[in-house]
Amino acid sequence: MLTSGRDILLNEEEKLVKESIKQFAEDKVKPLARKIDAEHYYPTELIPELAELGLLSVFVPSEYGGSGMNNISYSLIIEELATVCASTSVIVSAHNSLAIWPILKFGTTEQKKQYLPLMCTGKSIGCFALSEPGTGSDAARQTCTAKEDGDDFIINGVKNWITNAPVSDVCILLTMEDASKDHKGITAFIVDLKTTEGISIGHKENKLGICGSPTASITFDQVRISKKQLLGERGKGFRVAMETLDGGRIGIAAQACGIASASLNDALRYSTERETFGVKISEHQMIQTYLADMATDLEAARLLTYTAAKMKDEGMQYSKMAAQAKLFSSEVCMRNSHLAVQIHGGYGFVKDFNVERYMRDAKITEIYEGTSEIQRLVIAANLIKEQSN
Numbered sequence: 087m088l089t090s091g092r093d094i095l096l097n098e099e100e101k102l103v104k105e106s107i108k109q110f111a112e113d114k115v116k117p118l119a120r121k122i123d124a125e126h127y128y129p130t131e132l133i134p135e136l137a138e139l140g141l142l143s144v145f146v147p148s149e150y151g152g153s154g155m156n157n158i159s160y161s162l163i164i165e166e167l168a169t170v171c172a173s174t175s176v177i178v179s180a181h182n183s184l185a186i187w188p189i190l191k192f193g194t195t196e197q198k199k200q201y202l203p204l205m206c207t208g209k210s211i212g213c214f215a216l217s218e219p220g221t222g223s224d225a226a227r228q229t230c231t232a233k234e235d236g237d238d239f240i241i242n243g244v245k246n247w248i249t250n251a252p253v254s255d256v257c258i259l260l261t262m263e264d265a266s267k268d269h270k271g272i273t274a275f276i277v278d279l280k281t282t283e284g285i286s287i288g289h290k291e292n293k294l295g296i297c298g299s300p301t302a303s304i305t306f307d308q309v310r311i312s313k314k315q316l317l318g319e320r321g322k323g324f325r326v327a328m329e330t331l332d333g334g335r336i337g338i339a340a341q342a343c344g345i346a347s348a349s350l351n352d353a354l355r356y357s358t359e360r361e362t363f364g365v366k367i368s369e370h371q372m373i374q375t376y377l378a379d380m381a382t383d384l385e386a387a388r389l390l391t392y393t394a395a396k397m398k399d400e401g402m403q404y405s406k407m408a409a410q411a412k413l414f415s416s417e418v419c420m421r422n423s424h425l426a427v428q429i430h431g432g433y434g435f436v437k438d439f440n441v442e443r444y445m446r447d448a449k450i451t452e453i454y455e456g457t458s459e460i461q462r463l464v465i466a467a468n469l470i471k472e473q474s475n
């Protein structure tokens with residue numbers, strides 16, 4: 087097993103989390119990973135086991151039935167799952183960081199009591215609906231509308247690319263109440279997807295990677311929801327969305343580390359087995375350069391990721407570090423998976439080996455929860471703000 091400098095950052099409890107999740111991932115998730123990818127299969131049978139281990143309630147305190155872990159543990163969980171199956175890691179990260187976390191942070195006590203216990207058991211899965219067909223990076227331009235009507239709101243519009251939408255019961259929904267106020271017109275809601283009239287889920291997207299993570303649009307047609315479903319204050323939804331994404335980015339960085347780590351492991355193993363010109367290919371200096379760069383980049387990506395997680399745990403400002411972790415780790419993930427295919431030569435291009443899956447799964451880490459271009463904007467904006475303070 088390869089050593090990692092990351093481990094000196096972990097306390098005994100976090101090391102235990104890492105070891106137990108690693109074992110679970112190897113024993114239970116890895117055997118399903120190819121099926122999940124090839125058949126675009128949602129691993130329903132894993133959900134109760136994930137819940138049993140506390141992986142569907144990572145941030146939730148025990149009073150609501152959760153496992154009450156910190157962000158370092160969360161990152162370890164997502165990294166270990168992604169090392170064997172990126173799809174499973176996304177199912178878990180969207181549920182925890184995009185659906186549960188905003189309820190914990192912005193929800194009322196009543197909302198927490200209503201939603202969290204069931205979400206912790208996995209009987210209720212969550213999703214987060216910000217993006218729209220015409221609105222991704224420019225998230226303030228929401229066109230899904232919420233109109234006040236007595237004690238209710240009427241919702242109309244379409245949300246696009248929503249991870250977990252086909253399997254979700256609970257949706258964190260971002261809407262525009264007053265477009266003239268720009269991002270200050272955005273309001274967030276908690277929506278019961280399966281029991282509210284007027285909601286339809288689109289077809290499952292046919293994707294390049296993370297094929298077992300179900301992605302679909304959600305259409306709201308004259309959907310009536312009570313004011314009790316408001317998440318946070320009216321007009322403060324943009325803050326709900328941005329703070330949720332800040333934390334979510336740590337999870338995507340950890341996911342990227344997991345895929346980058348799997349790429350290195352497989353490339354290293356293959357390079358010590360395959361021979362050309364009478365020696366193992368690991369003895370060619372050019373291959374050694376690839377391996378050294380992959381390992382060094384991975385270590386650097388982990389340091390950024392676990393630093394961002396630690397900063398969140400310590401209650402520090404972590405928005406810039408989360409963006410830096412996501413930006414760097416996702417680019418490392420792409421490079422490592424690409425080099426893993428290269429090191430496998432022709433065998434890297436066929437599905438008998440896992441590295442082609444890593445390369446397909448890697449790409450999304452540069453796109454969702456803010457593209458690499460948007461991470462650079464976030465980092466630069468933070469730098470300029472820090473400079474002027």
Ligand SMILES: Cc1cc2nc3c(=O)[nH]c(=O)nc-3n(C[C@H](O)[C@H](O)[C@H](O)COP(=O)(O)OP(=O)(O)OC[C@H]3O[C@@H](n4cnc5c(N)ncnc54)[C@H](O)[C@@H]3O)c2cc1C
Pocket residue numbers: 180213214215216217220221222223224246247248249250293301450453454455456457458459460
């Ligand atoms: C598999 C998958 C799952 C997803 N899951 C979710 C989910 O659960 N919930 C959700 O709300 N969304 C989700 N998304 C949406 C995702 O977050 C968006 O696709 C992403 O934010 C980019 O938005 P866009 O696709 O509209 O691209 P655009 O915003 O149209 O961007 C197109 C290109 O222009 C670049 N660009 C845009 N603006 C700038 C700028 N100012 N400067 C420089 N370059 C710029 C972008 O970086 C990108 O390269 C998911 C997407 C996918 C593919």
